[in-house]
Amino acid sequence: MDNELTALGIIFTEFYYWLTVVLMFLIHIGFCMYEVGASRHKNHMHTLMKNTMLIPLVTITFFFFGWWIYFAFPNGPGITGGVETALWAEPWSELMGPHMGGAPVSEALTADDTAGWARINGVFWAAFLLFSWTAASIVSGSVIERIKSTGFWILAVGIGSVWWIIDAAWGWHSAGWMVQKLGYHDAYASGVIHAIAGGYALGILFILGPRIGKFAPDGTPRNIGPRNPWLVTIGLFLIYTGFWGFYVACNVPMWDIQAGDGVFFSATNIYLAPTTLSAITVNFLMSLSGGLLMGYIVSKGDAFWTYSSGLAGIIAASAGNDLYHPIQAMFIAALGVIFMYKLHYWVERKFKIDDAVGAVAVHGYAGCFGVFIAGIFLWGYPSSPDASFAVITPWGQFIGAVIMFWVLGFIPGWVTAKILNGFGMLRIPREVELAGLDVGANAERYAEEQGIINAERAAIGGAAGSD
């Protein structure tokens, strides 16, 4: 920071990630609106609070251990090495607090550690944290109207501060073992956020069961459609908007990508391989469009599924959106939407799974599709600037998708839900579910309001009513 050019680079990077955090906040606002709009009136407040309170819980736990996991676990540990040292990410590190980048107090840190991390650690942590919220919020939508907050919030900490960040260390870190050995490529998180969250949600849904009335006695699924389509609409538009921040946060804004002699600064993806903001901007819009167009066709113009398909389209193309041609991105998105839409209804009928907002489909199935299809389109591409790493292949991507959806998603979700269920911490009592999750609060509010009405009637000399 002792000359203007260095300072400009560092402060620009700091500002860049800060801006992504603000934009990504809109994703959470969108998810809250979307979920509340999709729930029935008798469950609105419970639905809202369930999603809102994952914010502080995932935030503090991501500070306590999530951030450290990302830097400590790129080797597995036990696959390509042991636990890595990550002093700047330990929750008791001086670099987790305000720091001017000068001489470290701790003897374990070096002057290089403080110079680099003092400025970037906080905003980089926050950008990853917003991904954590997204992962937990994806799960939140699928389980509405019958899950206990107690159980959900423990599950949210699991996906937000443990499982997704392990997969990020493995497959979304420039030295992650999946990148090294499988050539795993997932630039904008088709797998590392969406497939894992979808798999986790599906694991929970198997234990949680459907909402009362979702399936007729003969097993036919009934549609419990969105109760406030306008709230759902605005929610999904806000998720699209926040997704811009999500995409930009997946990049490193400025990095010397020239191998050997010479210098060439460019934006890179998370693997420090070259891309441009222009590339991802065009591909984002083209994949959104491919998703919307195909969603409209397959759902026969259903608004809920058309909007969701826009999101699914982006997710289906995200793994390779740093490199695809925009028209390729559009077609990949369209194909991903057909895949996730058909699979959603097949799973619903076959396994009696009540995925209330289609989150498993939009995020999980489209995310898996996106990871795999990148292996075909980008077959033979380098996965990293490090030439010793495996190249991108369909089988490397297929194994990657299985790890994301099943190994780190479905299995932990299923096991945790099973344990919570065993302790009676998962499912709302049947009577409360029937009456509505807000029934107690509504009754108290009604009594309070009735008290005010009675007092006003008494004041004007009328008789107190009981209506």
Add this chain to the structure above:
Amino acid sequence: MSTGNFENWAGTITDIGPMYPFVGTEMLWFIAGLAFWIWWHVVQTKRENKTYAEEVKRFGDAESLKKIIAGESAENP
């Protein structure tokens, strides 16, 4: 006297490391933070269980449920 590592902004800025007060007590704050997190879950769990137990008692009989469900309409349940 200062609770931080410095008493003014004069001098070489890079000599200033951590800027928060009570440098050296980070581990204690971390342990307190973990305890706060666990405490919150314990309190919340007890409260939610109690609330549902009361609601089942209050609204769970067939007559009350029938009344509540009868008040719902197809468009506005």
